[in-house]
Amino acid sequence: MQKDAYSLIIAAIEGGTYKPGDRLVESELAERLGVSRTPVREALQRLETQSMLVRDGRSLIVAALDHNQLAEFYVVRAELEGLAARLAARHGRDEEIIVLRRMVEEDKSLLGGDPQLLSRANRRFHKQIHLASHNRFLVQQLGLLQRSMALMAGTSLAAEGRDGDAMTEHEAIVTAIEARDGDAAYEALRRHISRAFETRLLVDAGELKLR
Known part of the structure; x- marks a missing residue:
């Protein structure tokens, strides 16, 4: 091939x-x-x-993202990811939601380990939410955003304590989707992205260290 x-x-x-x-x-x-x-x-x-x-x-x-580009990126990502979670709660098939729950449970074994493995698991989790939204145009736009994440140095999941917090946030997102509560899923995912942005800013400012 x-x-x-x-x-x-x-x-x-x-x-x-x-x-x-x-x-x-x-x-x-x-x-x-x-x-x-x-x-x-x-x-x-x-x-x-x-x-x-x-x-x-x-x-x-x-390319590298400067501070303003980073802020713009996270604004767009929070809205689109939140929308994907809302739609997943409404339109996701039961089997897709079962897979999301399984991912969260399996990813707990990665806590405290290799940040790159955590990062890949995180991308897989978010991609599953995108697919469960059943909106091809949204999935396409989120795919472009995912690629832009490669322009950031390192992963926020390497920051001290961030992996455990992120896993708790993933739990809240899946719980809302399982309950078919679109508004709660939207807010949970937006908070998750906001915390990731906050962590990255703290790392850039030297307030947090990377593992």
Whole structure:
């Protein structure tokens, strides 16, 4: 099966192989990813259009979000994630909600462990809520936001005590969805995103340390 250069580069950025400020060189990427230079060139152009990459002279580097961009990102994310939770409470199938509950229970075993594993589990949990909303346009927009999260240095789940708090917040979100209470699910998820933003600001200010 043909490898998708765009998806491979996105995965490398999300996985921390390439971090904000890193320079991406077409020839090096083609060799690392095992694809020809043409799809890599097309992927880089697409990522630049999506503001995942920015120009530095003739080179492309992984973009970084400044304070204002970060604030704007979290405003939009809180509203869209909250809407997804509201719709999941209304339209999610019983089986999808059972899976959400199972994810929360399984993810408890990750507490205090590798922040990257926690981050992947967190993305999986949120993606399940997006899918349970059964709104393809919302899922598409949230997918773009998820990609933009790769432009943030590290994960807020690596901050001291944040993983346990986040898990408690996940519990509240799922409980509201199980109760088919759209308003409560919306508010629970918005609070969750607000706390994540607050944690990131505290880390950036040096008030919280990362594990």
